[in-house]
Amino acid sequence: MYMNSSGAESGSYSLTFLGKKVGRHHAVAPAGKQRAWETTNRSTCPEDLELSSRPGRAPVSASHVLEDLPGSVPELKDERPCPIIHNTQFDPYEDRPAAVRHHKTLWMKRWAAFRRWIGADHRKHTGQDVNPGSSESQLSDSSEADRSQDVKIYIPYESAERCINQIAEDMGALKRKHLEKVHELEENFQLTARRNQEWTVQRLRSHHQNKLNILRRILDVYQDKVEKRNADWERRVEALNTRNEQLLEEQRSERRRSKEEALQWHREKSKMLELFSTRLDVLHSHQASTLQELQMARQEVGKIQDMLMASSQEQQEAAEEGESTENNGLSAQQQTVACNDSEQPLEGAKARLEELKESLYQREREITELLEAQRSPVPPVPQSPCSVLLPTVIHKAQALCSAVPEARALLDLMIEENRAALVEARDKLDREQMAREDSISKEDKANDQEGFAESESSMSLLQETVRGYEVSYLALDCIKTGESPIINECDTVAELEDILGQGTIRTTEGVKSVGQQLLLLQDQLKQVKDEKKKIIDNYTSERTMRKKYYNMVEDMKGKIRVCCRIRPLSRTEDAQGGAIAVEKIDDFSVSVDTPRGPREFQFNKVFTAEASQEDLFQDTNRLIQSAIDGYNVCIFAYGQTGSGKTFTMVGDKDQKNPGIMPRSFNAIFDIIRENSTKFDFKVSAYMLELYNDRLQDLFVSPAGEANAQPPSHGQVRRVEIKRNRKGVVFAQGAETKEASSAQELYTLFLQACANRHISATKMNVESSRSHLIVCIMVESRNRTNGSVSTGKLSLVDLAGSERAAKTGAKDHQLKEANSINKSLSALGDVISALSAELPHVPYRNSKLTQVMQDSLGGNAKTLMIVNISPSECNLEETLTSLVYATRVKAITNNAQRHVESKEIAQLKEVIIRLRSGQTVEDEDV
Numbered sequence: 001m002y003m004n005s006s007g008a009e010s011g012s013y014s015l016t017f018l019g020k021k022v023g024r025h026h027a028v029a030p031a032g033k034q035r036a037w038e039t040t041n042r043s044t045c046p047e048d049l050e051l052s053s054r055p056g057r058a059p060v061s062a063s064h065v066l067e068d069l070p071g072s073v074p075e076l077k078d079e080r081p082c083p084i085i086h087n088t089q090f091d092p093y094e095d096r097p098a099a100v101r102h103h104k105t106l107w108m109k110r111w112a113a114f115r116r117w118i119g120a121d122h123r124k125h126t127g128q129d130v131n132p133g134s135s136e137s138q139l140s141d142s143s144e145a146d147r148s149q150d151v152k153i154y155i156p157y158e159s160a161e162r163c164i165n166q167i168a169e170d171m172g173a174l175k176r177k178h179l180e181k182v183h184e185l186e187e188n189f190q191l192t193a194r195r196n197q198e199w200t201v202q203r204l205r206s207h208h209q210n211k212l213n214i215l216r217r218i219l220d221v222y223q224d225k226v227e228k229r230n231a232d233w234e235r236r237v238e239a240l241n242t243r244n245e246q247l248l249e250e251q252r253s254e255r256r257r258s259k260e261e262a263l264q265w266h267r268e269k270s271k272m273l274e275l276f277s278t279r280l281d282v283l284h285s286h287q288a289s290t291l292q293e294l295q296m297a298r299q300e301v302g303k304i305q306d307m308l309m310a311s312s313q314e315q316q317e318a319a320e321e322g323e324s325t326e327n328n329g330l331s332a333q334q335q336t337v338a339c340n341d342s343e344q345p346l347e348g349a350k351a352r353l354e355e356l357k358e359s360l361y362q363r364e365r366e367i368t369e370l371l372e373a374q375r376s377p378v379p380p381v382p383q384s385p386c387s388v389l390l391p392t393v394i395h396k397a398q399a400l401c402s403a404v405p406e407a408r409a410l411l412d413l414m415i416e417e418n419r420a421a422l423v424e425a426r427d428k429l430d431r432e433q434m435a436r437e438d439s440i441s442k443e444d445k446a447n448d449q450e451g452f453a454e455s456e457s458s459m460s461l462l463q464e465t466v467r468g469y470e471v472s473y474l475a476l477d478c479i480k481t482g483e484s485p486i487i488n489e490c491d492t493v494a495e496l497e498d499i500l501g502q503g504t505i506r507t508t509e510g511v512k513s514v515g516q517q518l519l520l521l522q523d524q525l526k527q528v529k530d531e532k533k534k535i536i537d538n539y540t541s542e543r544t545m546r547k548k549y550y551n552m553v554e555d556m557k558g559k560i561r562v563c564c565r566i567r568p569l570s571r572t573e574d575a576q577g578g579a580i581a582v583e584k585i586d587d588f589s590v591s592v593d594t595p596r597g598p599r600e601f602q603f604n605k606v607f608t609a610e611a612s613q614e615d616l617f618q619d620t621n622r623l624i625q626s627a628i629d630g631y632n633v634c635i636f637a638y639g640q641t642g643s644g645k646t647f648t649m650v651g652d653k654d655q656k657n658p659g660i661m662p663r664s665f666n667a668i669f670d671i672i673r674e675n676s677t678k679f680d681f682k683v684s685a686y687m688l689e690l691y692n693d694r695l696q697d698l699f700v701s702p703a704g705e706a707n708a709q710p711p712s713h714g715q716v717r718r719v720e721i722k723r724n725r726k727g728v729v730f731a732q733g734a735e736t737k738e739a740s741s742a743q744e745l746y747t748l749f750l751q752a753c754a755n756r757h758i759s760a761t762k763m764n765v766e767s768s769r770s771h772l773i774v775c776i777m778v779e780s781r782n783r784t785n786g787s788v789s790t791g792k793l794s795l796v797d798l799a800g801s802e803r804a805a806k807t808g809a810k811d812h813q814l815k816e817a818n819s820i821n822k823s824l825s826a827l828g829d830v831i832s833a834l835s836a837e838l839p840h841v842p843y844r845n846s847k848l849t850q851v852m853q854d855s856l857g858g859n860a861k862t863l864m865i866v867n868i869s870p871s872e873c874n875l876e877e878t879l880t881s882l883v884y885a886t887r888v889k890a891i892t893n894n895a896q897r898h899v900e901s902k903e904i905a906q907l908k909e910v911i912i913r914l915r916s917g918q919t920v921e922d923e924d925v
């Protein structure tokens with residue numbers, strides 16, 4: 001085989017018969033196509049042997065050259081695509097029977113020519129005329145050849161022997177050549193397969209790259225949208241913040257104003273008090289002077305009374321003397337005059353006394369009234385229904401406004417509008433008033449009675465409007481500040497009360513308007529709330545979508561999928577107080593309350609304690625299909641001891657809630673059943689445990705192993721982890737068992753589990769003391785094109801990291817714990833190295849990392865389930881697990897499908913058989 005200058009491979013070989021070159025066969029084919037002609041030529045071998053070794057047919061001479069025989073193989077123009085990709089339609093051996101027929105015909109012709117030559121030779125020996133070149137003889141060739149079968153041919157023994165030897169040598173040479181061809185074929189097939197694989201990989205890569213680009217574009221568009229929305233929201237928040245600032249400023253100024261007013265009021269109050277006390281002092285001094293006057297008047301009265309007493313005594317004495325001196329008439333008359341003279345000042349004094357008394361009583365009354373007025377409390381004003389309703393309404397409206405910023409904004413708007421309308425109405429009123437005053441000053445009132453009445457009515461209307469706006473302003477202002485008007489102290493509210501209390505109609509209208517505004521506000525509030533809820537819903541769903549797309553892109557990049565499962569609180573944790581430190585935010589995020597504040601972690605999916613085993617399995621189901629399609633798949637559970645790994649992977653003890661493993665067994669055989677018409681399947685499994693850094697085959701019970709005879713060659717059977725050329729890990733030395741149904745596989749699994757190391761610790765009554773590795777190999781042969789795919793599903797239940805202080809491990813349990821922690825720490829190192837993309841990954845540090853080599857940073861589709869406890873008492877371990885899981889998320893795998901075309905599969909089989917010393921039939925090749 002040569003490579004010509006154009007890069008195409010050309011093949012040629014010469015056919016030697018009886019030591020002579022009888023033909024040279026050429027085939028020029030594009031790269032990867034020479035397999036067909038080589039196969040065609042190789043197929044002549046059995047025919048040669050059969051024809052040449054037939055007894056009684058030995059050739060007479062070795063000098064005959066069969067130059068005229070047709071021998072060129074048709075040039076191959078096959079432009080079909082490579083078989084690996086289109087192996088459903090392409091069978092590179094499909095032309096083989098035709099080639100065989102062609103060569104059979106060829107050899108039949110050779111045989112006829114040979115017989116013709118023998119016939120001629122015979123005729124020459126028997127003296128018959130021979131003219132082999134004549135057309136007549138040529139025409140009768142076939143009939144002569146037929147007849148020559150009946151003719152006995154005698155060949156000299158030496159010639160026959162030489163010929164036979166020559167034939168034997170030729171056959172040997174042919175056989176060697178064919179073996180070479182077989183090797184060439186193998187090489188060609190390997191080359192072709194490699195090229196095909198490269199081509200497939202390239203196509204797949206470009207296909208995935210395209211998809212990735214599309215998804216990236218979608219993500220970009222989506223991110224743009226989100227950014228726009230974020231910007232929009234930020235603008236809104238900014239506007240609200242500004243408004244809030246304004247409101248706060250207004251509130252502050254309002255407070256300042258009210259403080260000033262209060263101070264003013266206090267000042268006025270103290271002034272009034274001063275005035276009042278001055279008046280009181282004056283009254284007191286008046287009272288004192290009045291009392292003095294009264295005293296004096298009393299003294300005067302006393303004096304007068306004394307005088308009167310003295311005068312009445314004098315009168316009595318004088319009357320006694322008058323009886324004795326009747327004659328003395330003059331003196332009596334004089335006494336009467338004197339008496340009359342003395343009665344006149346008495347009358348004046350009496351009147352004066354009465355007057356004084358009256359003024360005294362008057363002042364006393366005044367003072368008593370003043371004192372009483374000062375002492376007695378202000379009588380409570382009977383409250384109108386409006387004054388009771390108003391604070392309630394205002395309070396409610398204020399609560400609504402403070403709860404919803406949009407309502408507050410609306411209120412501000414209403415206040416603004418009302419203020420503008422009030423200013424306008426007041427302006428109008430002022431103008432109207434001025435116009436009216438003008439018209440009065442011009443004294444044309446009498447002339448224009450009608451116009452005056454009109455202006456009067458429009459004035460009252462305007463006043464009414466202004467009042468209405470003032471009331472609204474008052475109400476809205478109260479709603480805004482939340483201050484209920486104090487009816488008896490606040491002038492404006494008193495005014496409002498006055499307005500509202502003027503009549504039933506007006507009160508009802510006032511209440512109505514406030515009530516209507518309240519209803520309006522409530523309506524708008526509801527709308528705003530609905531809108532807010534809608535926006536929040538949209539935001540949440542968009543956030544969820546973004547995470548979903550992100551996960552999809554990560555998936556396409558080959559990143560390891562990581563799900564987080566939070567188990568329910570255990571009884572022990574409940575007894576310790578049951579404080580919860582872990583919370584699911586949404587389907588993709590979990591938050592942990594740390595002493596430094598909440599910490600958020602993102603995963604491909606988060607499952608809470610309420611999630612069922614089925615819910616979890618639904619998310620892993622897809623991977624089972626991948627394993628059957630020929631991928632290397634790994635699902636493993638990670639977490640502290642007692643966090644629920646075994647529950648997740650295996651299920652509970654009585655299998656009421658089966659875990660991922662038993663569910664996978666069923667799923668595998670369900671898929672097999674669905675595809676049984678198109679594929680032939682073979683399912684086999686091995687199950688191991690890594691206990692104290694020793695790999696143990698769980699299909700061999702420890703007791704059985706102890707009783708078993710040592711193998712004949714005297715070596716103890718050991719399970720070792722190896723990797724094949726494609727990097728897929730396998731356990732050498734482990735017993736692999738086939739299963740034809742889910743039930744059979746499950747029985748094998750139960751057998752394996754029975755041999756597992758489990759014991760009770762303080763943290764878990766059934767703590768796994770080893771890592772469990774279940775490997776299921778699924779081989780599927782396509783019935784149409786014969787291609788064979790081999791998938792591997794590894795299900796790993798890791799033992800949990802534990803602290804001896806918490807688990808109370810002692811003696812051998814402590815040794816187990818140390819071994820578990822050591823292997824998990826090696827796993828942690830591998831995860832760290834992979835996530836940091838370090839050049840060296842320390843896979844060889846532990847058997848566990850060797851087992852997981854193809855799943856972490858290898859060619860597997862991997863799913864990690866990180867199990868955590870929700871309890872606060874396991875906070876530290878939970879955080880460690882989540883940090884590890886986050887690192888695992890950053891690891892990229894390169895999953896490849898393991899599929900071989902029918903020919904490669906067959907050739908492999910042949911090679912295996914040849915290596916094991918078995919015979920191989922030609923048809924197999």
Ligand SMILES: Nc1ncnc2c1ncn2[C@@H]1O[C@H](COP(=O)(O)OP(=O)(O)OP(=O)(O)O)[C@@H](O)[C@H]1O
Nearest residue numbers: 567568641642643644645646647764767768799800
């Ligand atoms: N999601 C869950 N729902 C109900 N019970 C659960 C759940 N997860 C775990 N449990 C219970 O918690 C206990 C401990 O779980 P499990 O044995 O699976 O932990 P583990 O992580 O495998 O521990 P170890 O590493 O020690 O083997 C078990 O009794 C199990 O039934």
